[in-house]
Amino acid sequence: MANMTDGTLPARATDAPKVAFFNDPKTRSLIFQGLALALLVFVIFTAVTNAVTNLRNQNIAGGFGFLDQTAGFGISQTPIPWSESMSYGRAFLIGLLNTLLVAIVGIFFATLLGFVVGVARLSPNWVISKIAYWYVEVIRNLPLLFQILFWYLAVLASMPTPRNSHSLFGLFFANQRGITVPRPIFETGSGSIGIALVIGIVAAFAVRSWAFKRQAATGQQFPVAASMAGLILGLPILAYVVAGMPVSFDYAQQGRFNLTGGMTLIPEFVALTLALVAYTAAFIGEIVRAGIQAVSYGQTEAGRSLGLPEGRILNLVVVPQALRVIIPPLTSQYLNLAKNSSLAVGIGYPDMVSVGGTILNQTGQAIEIIAMWMGCYLTISIVTSIFMNWYNQRIALVER
Amino acid sequence: MTTSFTRSDLLLPLPPPASLVGPWGWARANLFSSPLQALLTLVGGYIAVLAIWTFVDFTVIRAVWTGADRDACLDDKVGRSVGACWPFVWAKFGQFMYGFYPVEERWRVNLTYGAAIALLVPLLIPSVPQKPLNAVLFFGAFPILAFNLLYGGSIINPWLSVGGWLAILGGLALVAGYLMSRVEGPPNVVFLQWGGAAIAVGTLLLLLVRTGLFADPALPIVETRQWGGLLVTLVVATTGIVAALPIGVALALGRRSKMPIIRLLSVAVIELVRGVPLITVLFFATYMLPLFLERSPDAMVRVLVGVSVFSGAYMAETIRGGLQAIPKGQFEGAMALGLNYPRMMSLIVMPQALKLVIPGIVNAFIGLFKDTTLVSIVAIFDLLGGIRAGFTDPQWASPVTLYTGFAFAGIIYFAFCYFMSRYSIFVENRLNTGRRR
Numbered sequence: 105m106a107n108m109t110d111g112t113l114p115a116r117a118t119d120a121p122k123v124a125f126f127n128d129p130k131t132r133s134l135i136f137q138g139l140a141l142a143l144l145v146f147v148i149f150t151a152v153t154n155a156v157t158n159l160r161n162q163n164i165a166g167g168f169g170f171l172d173q174t175a176g177f178g179i180s181q182t183p184i185p186w187s188e189s190m191s192y193g194r195a196f197l198i199g200l201l202n203t204l205l206v207a208i209v210g211i212f213f214a215t216l217l218g219f220v221v222g223v224a225r226l227s228p229n230w231v232i233s234k235i236a237y238w239y240v241e242v243i244r245n246l247p248l249l250f251q252i253l254f255w256y257l258a259v260l261a262s263m264p265t266p267r268n269s270h271s272l273f274g275l276f277f278a279n280q281r282g283i284t285v286p287r288p289i290f291e292t293g294s295g296s297i298g299i300a301l302v303i304g305i306v307a308a309f310a311v312r313s314w315a316f317k318r319q320a321a322t323g324q325q326f327p328v329a330a331s332m333a334g335l336i337l338g339l340p341i342l343a344y345v346v347a348g349m350p351v352s353f354d355y356a357q358q359g360r361f362n363l364t365g366g367m368t369l370i371p372e373f374v375a376l377t378l379a380l381v382a383y384t385a386a387f388i389g390e391i392v393r394a395g396i397q398a399v400s401y402g403q404t405e406a407g408r409s410l411g412l413p414e415g416r417i418l419n420l421v422v423v424p425q426a427l428r429v430i431i432p433p434l435t436s437q438y439l440n441l442a443k444n445s446s447l448a449v450g451i452g453y454p455d456m457v458s459v460g461g462t463i464l465n466q467t468g469q470a471i472e473i474i475a476m477w478m479g480c481y482l483t484i485s486i487v488t489s490i491f492m493n494w495y496n497q498r499i500a501l502v503e504r
Numbered sequence: 505m506t507t508s509f510t511r512s513d514l515l516l517p518l519p520p521p522a523s524l525v526g527p528w529g530w531a532r533a534n535l536f537s538s539p540l541q542a543l544l545t546l547v548g549g550y551i552a553v554l555a556i557w558t559f560v561d562f563t564v565i566r567a568v569w570t571g572a573d574r575d576a577c578l579d580d581k582v583g584r585s586v587g588a589c590w591p592f593v594w595a596k597f598g599q600f601m602y603g604f605y606p607v608e609e610r611w612r613v614n615l616t617y618g619a620a621i622a623l624l625v626p627l628l629i630p631s632v633p634q635k636p637l638n639a640v641l642f643f644g645a646f647p648i649l650a651f652n653l654l655y656g657g658s659i660i661n662p663w664l665s666v667g668g669w670l671a672i673l674g675g676l677a678l679v680a681g682y683l684m685s686r687v688e689g690p691p692n693v694v695f696l697q698w699g700g701a702a703i704a705v706g707t708l709l710l711l712l713v714r715t716g717l718f719a720d721p722a723l724p725i726v727e728t729r730q731w732g733g734l735l736v737t738l739v740v741a742t743t744g745i746v747a748a749l750p751i752g753v754a755l756a757l758g759r760r761s762k763m764p765i766i767r768l769l770s771v772a773v774i775e776l777v778r779g780v781p782l783i784t785v786l787f788f789a790t791y792m793l794p795l796f797l798e799r800s801p802d803a804m805v806r807v808l809v810g811v812s813v814f815s816g817a818y819m820a821e822t823i824r825g826g827l828q829a830i831p832k833g834q835f836e837g838a839m840a841l842g843l844n845y846p847r848m849m850s851l852i853v854m855p856q857a858l859k860l861v862i863p864g865i866v867n868a869f870i871g872l873f874k875d876t877t878l879v880s881i882v883a884i885f886d887l888l889g890g891i892r893a894g895f896t897d898p899q900w901a902s903p904v905t906l907y908t909g910f911a912f913a914g915i916i917y918f919a920f921c922y923f924m925s926r927y928s929i930f931v932e933n934r935l936n937t938g939r940r941r
Contacts, residue, residue, distance in 0.1 A: 137765040144769065151796035158795045229541050230534040231548040245921035246914055247874035249881075250888055254910050257895075261906075443781035449881055457783055470791035477784045478776070485779040 155471065162468065170467045171196070177462055179454045181370050192463050199459030200480055206373065206455065207442040207484070210380040214441060215434075217381055218388025225393045236389065243386035249450050251383055256375035256451045277356055283374050286353040287367035293347040300343035301336070308332040372453035376445065384441045388434060395430035396422065427499050435492035442484050456480060562587040563911050577902040588908045592900045600890050600912070603732015609724065612653045613735055619649060620742075628927065630934060643746055654739070656725040660718040664709045671706030675699045728804035732885040734916065736804075740811055740876040740886065745869045747812035752819025757849065759824060770820070777817035782875050785814045790882045807879050815872050822864040826857035859935065866928035870921050888913055 159166060171193035179186055183201045186194065224236035243251070261280065264270060269279040277284040308331070315326035344351065354367075399422050407417035448455035456477060464473045523529055536542040566587030568577050575581045577589035593600070602610050623642040626632040652662050678699030685692035712718065731739070758770030777785065789810030794800035801809075830853055838848035858865075880889030891909040894900070 133763045137763050140766055140769060154798055155795045227544075228534065228537065229544050229548070231545045231552065235548050235552050241922065242918065245870075245918045245925065247877040247888065247917055249877040250910075250913060250917060253888070253892070254914075258906055258910055446781035446783045447878070447881075449783060450878075457781070457787075461787070464787075464791065470787075470795065474784060474788050474792055477787070478780045481781060481784065482776070482779040 164468045168472055170469050181454055195459050199454060199456040203445055203455040206376055206445045210377055210441050211438050213381045214384035214388055217385035219392050221385055221389030222392025226396060240386045240389055243383055248383050248444055249447050252376060252379040252447055252450055255379045260371045260375050282371045283369045284356045285367050286355050289352050289354055294351050296343045296347045297340045300339040304336045304339035308335040372451050376448050376453050380441055384437055387437050391430055391433045395426040398429045399425045431496045438488055439485050574900050574902045577904055586904055588911055589902060589904045592905055592908050593912050596894045600733045602735050603885055604730040605726060609726055616650050616653045656723040658719045658722045661713050665713045668706040668709030671702045675702030728802055733890040734887045736886040737876045740879055741873045743808050744811040744815045744872045748815035748819040751816025752823050755820035756823040774817045774820050777814055782814050782878055786810045786882050807884055819868055822861050822868055826861035829860050830857055863928045863932040866924055870924045
């Protein structure tokens with residue numbers, strides 16, 4: 105700067121221009137970073153000092169010792185055994201499991217519905233594409249909490265009493281207390297079905313890769329889809345029969361006043377899942393539509409000129425290319441769904457935030473609870489991102 | 505002898521077959537192109553008509569429009585099946601819009617809305633001139649005015665204190681400039697004179713505030729506890745987006761900085777906040793912030809801090825997208841002109857980057873507007889919370905109250921968000937000049 109202002113240029117390029125120390129980019133960056141660090145340390149120090157004073161005034165002991173204390177409250181949905189005399193730590197774990205449950209079920213159905221919506225928006229049928237368009241518009245422009253409350257208060261609450269349950273084939277019942285489905289009873293030997301399923305999946309993918317390799321080498325085709333379906337479905341069924349049909353179902357019985365037996369999904373779970381699925385599917389639908397539209401029509405035409413049938417064009421040409429565009433934003437939708445499941449607290453579904461909030465109110469351990477929430481959500485986010493990034497890399501375009 | 509015939513006049517083109525043109529042709533192509541499509545059309549059409557009919561039937565045809573209490577909306581009192589119970593909404597309208605804001609002070613809220621519209625509408629219409637002035641008024645002056653009107657207190661003092669602080673900060677910057685110029689060459693005394701004057705004026709203004717000379721005229725104070733309804737929704741959303749812009753710009757620049765510590769801090773803040781749900785950030789602001797401060801701030805302030813940080817982190821990623829879209833030549837050109845970093849960013853890069861991300865900012869605002877509903881979980885009554893509270897009033901307890909409330913809230917939320925998304929699409933098309941034909 106100094107050299108520029110007085111109009112002289114350095115005699116030779118090797119003569120470094122003399123600049124004031126604070127105009128030297130290196131010194132400057134050191135100063136700024138030092139200041140930032142000092143500010144950070146100061147903020148943390150003040151926060152910790154205040155927190156220590158405030159906690160002492162409120163008689164709250166820090167640390168995670170409270171997790172061993174007796175919780176003493178009931179939880180309406182418990183994937184693992186629970187009683188009120190168990191600890192806060194286990195209550196929080198149940199909350200975490202409930203969060204994972206609703207997130208996984210939600211992601212599964214939201215993906216299905218989302219793809220249907222995305223394809224419907226591109227349908228040549230005017231009615232179908234308009235319905236999909238307005239579905240997306242209405243759902244995306246209403247707050248999620250509004251939708252959760254709507255499903256919970258307006259739809260499920262208008263269900264009949266258990267006495268007059270809606271019933272589907274006498275297997276599924278819907279009433280104010282939730283949805284009742286047959287409960288599977290696993291007897292000894294039922295583990296073999298699970299093992300058969302795993303073997304079936306592994307074998308199916310092995311057959312698939314073998315068939316692709318053979319086709320690439322010899323040109324001979326193999327009925328991949330049928331054999332995969334056969335392996336994945338057939339092996340467990342075979343195991344079921346061979347092991348002597350160890351799984352039976354406990355069907356709900358319509359009693360005089362109530363349903364007995366079966367497995368009841370609590371209304372909070374049903375409302376939350378429905379709202380999350382409907383909401384996320386609208387976003388996924390738009391992502392799918394954008395992904396399919398991103399594949400130029402020339403690709404479809406090229407497929408036709410190669411003589412591929414329409415189904416194979418979709419399967420081999422369009423979808424693989426669309427997936428590349430779809431996967432990254434789809435990942436963030438999955439993460440959004442997992443994070444949005446925290447709205448469960450609005451209707452009292454016992455997820456991590458809801459259970460944690462109860463613990464927070466009972467013990468006052470705000471710092472620990474919030475740290476645990478954040479830790480859990482960050483872990484869920486990171487694990488999902490890692491998995492989806494791995495999948496994305498697998499399907500990414502390989503260039504040179 | 506052979507005769508030959510050559511047509512001497514041009515054969516006029518035949519009209520397309522009747523089955524391909526007109527409404528019937530359109531219907532054949534778009535509705536009944538195959539048996540499967542015809543089935544889909546019929547089933548889809550049935551569902552669509554049913555949905556629209558249910559909505560219109562409930563909100564208009566079977567609705568009750570006048571009444572004093574629940575009797576107006578009970579089937580057996582009216583003698584027919586009753587739809588939406590609009591008298592419930594009329595009766596609770598003040599509560600849904602203003603919460604428990606005192607009735608005689610509600611003109612202040614309306615005046616704030618009026619000022620917001622007067623400043624925002626010209627800002628959103630591209631052809632209106634004086635955008636920079638307009639933006640300064642909206643993002644600089646309007647928040648002070650809005651705070652003053654909504655919360656109350658002295659009318660003059662807030663302006664004096666904000667002006668005082670700005671003058672002192674500007675003065676300090678000028679003095680710093682003077683000190684720098686001393687090291688580099690001949691000291692620039694003008695900087696020192698102006699800087700000193702600014703600091704003096706600023707201090708004087710702050711002292712004036714202290715004396716309480718301008719405590720009157722004052723508006724009666726309305727505590728934030730009394731705020732509610734759509735007012736809170738709009739306050740939270742607007743504060744969130746106005747605060748998110750500077751936070752987002754700072755974090756986005758920090759994330760692209762070459763200084764490792766700054767970059768690390770920015771990345772940590774952005775990813776930490778984006779990795780957790782808003783509700784945990786709100787819990788953090790509500791329960792943890794008071795622990796970290798000597799004095800617990802107002803509940804509304806805590807929520808606003810949480811929302812601002814949350815939307816700031818998302819805004820940072822939006823703005824970073826815009827920054828990445830600016831070609832390197834722009835940075836190099838600015839550097840070649842001898843601009844320093846603040847000037848390069850504020851004069852060359854940011855104006856282009858921010859213009860690119862306007863649709864992103866509007867979308868962030870839509871998201872934030874919807875997310876404001878979460879504040880009801882930490883006991884602040886926004887529109888949805890207010891409507892939910894209205895359900896419990898025994899005077900209006902009827903089977904249709906719930907659905908009426910949902911219909912009303914849904915229409916308001918949809919109207920706001922739909923308008924904003926249309927605007928975002930409009931801006932996108934306007935900016936997308938490269939693709940326009």
